[in-house]
Amino acid sequence: MLELRGISKTYAGEKKPALERVDLRIGPGEFVVVLGRSGAGKSTLIRCINRLVEADEGEVVWNGRSVTGMNARQLRCIRGEIGMVFQHFQLLTRLSAWTNVMAGGFAGMPLWRPLLGAFSAEDRQRALAALREVGLEEYARRRVEELSGGQKQRVAIARVLMQRPKLLLGDEPISSLDAVTAERVMGFIAGLHRRHGVTVMLNLHDVAAARAYASRIIGLSAGRVVFNGAPKQLTDAA
Ligand code: ADP
Numbered sequence: 001m002l003e004l005r006g007i008s009k010t011y012a013g014e015k016k017p018a019l020e021r022v023d024l025r026i027g028p029g030e031f032v033v034v035l036g037r038s039g040a041g042k043s044t045l046i047r048c049i050n051r052l053v054e055a056d057e058g059e060v061v062w063n064g065r066s067v068t069g070m071n072a073r074q075l076r077c078i079r080g081e082i083g084m085v086f087q088h089f090q091l092l093t094r095l096s097a098w099t100n101v102m103a104g105g106f107a108g109m110p111l112w113r114p115l116l117g118a119f120s121a122e123d124r125q126r127a128l129a130a131l132r133e134v135g136l137e138e139y140a141r142r143r144v145e146e147l148s149g150g151q152k153q154r155v156a157i158a159r160v161l162m163q164r165p166k167l168l169l170g171d172e173p174i175s176s177l178d179a180v181t182a183e184r185v186m187g188f189i190a191g192l193h194r195r196h197g198v199t200v201m202l203n204l205h206d207v208a209a210a211r212a213y214a215s216r217i218i219g220l221s222a223g224r225v226v227f228n229g230a231p232k233q234l235t236d237a238a
């Protein structure tokens with residue numbers, strides 16, 4: 001469903017490439033975890049997929065269509081099919097949890113679309129169902145800025161539920177959470193994968209979490225893929 005062909009990226013003013021000719025294929029139903037030290041290129045890799053970061057070279061192919069040459073309108077459509085969760089949540093903090101989740105139905109579109117507040121009764125019910133699924137129904141009217149980190153990430157997951165993407169990308173989704181909360185959030189991501197059939201690709205730097213959840217692990221080092229295989233093939237050296 002997703003193919004990266006020869007993706008390279010060097011940020012302006014940097015000598016060393018963040019990514020160097022990365023080739024990857026991800027099939028439907030996989031749960032891929034990208035592991036690597038800080039600075040290995042994990043975040044750049046995830047962000048190149050939906051062009052939050054523009055690669056210098058190579059091609060991203062999504063369900064047979066080249067994302068690389070797409071115009072803004074086509075790209076919005078692709079971004080609607082790909083959900084994202086981030087280390088720092090990327091929610092609209094002044095707005096309620098409920099509104100943030102409803103905005104998931106407008107994923108990929110300009111921000112003013114959800115802010116017009118033109119939500120249907122069905123949107124409101126679906127968003128509430130998604131909040132219920134992550135155990136936050138009673139926080140629906142709370143502003144996001146009043147919630148804890150773990151609650152914020154659960155709102156972000158409810159937003160993904162609302163979006164109904166085919167692929168979920170996660171850029172260090174548990175890195176700013178304590179161990180117990182991180183495990184709970186991983187459980188919800190696993191639920192998206194198992195119960196809703198969403199393909200998952202996450203960056204983690206927690207090897208234990210990667211082993212516990214991944215169907216495949218990609219190891220990155222200095223912008224190159226140095227491991228690509230099942231969790232049980234990952235030796236302690238990797
Ligand atoms: P990781 O997610 O594995 O920590 P990143 O993809 O964030 O790695 O970073 C890979 C390399 O690119 C690092 O050397 C980092 O310093 C550099 N880098 C990342 N983002 C930027 C940026 N916006 N501008 C310049 N260099 C960047």
Ligand code: ADP
Pocket residue numbers: 126129130131133160161162163164165196198
């Ligand atoms: P309804 O159609 O009444 O909203 P669903 O069973 O479709 O009920 O949805 C129940 C919950 O699961 C909602 O939170 C919805 O957003 C979420 N959901 C349903 N299908 C998907 C999907 N394919 N991907 C992600 N989330 C989904």
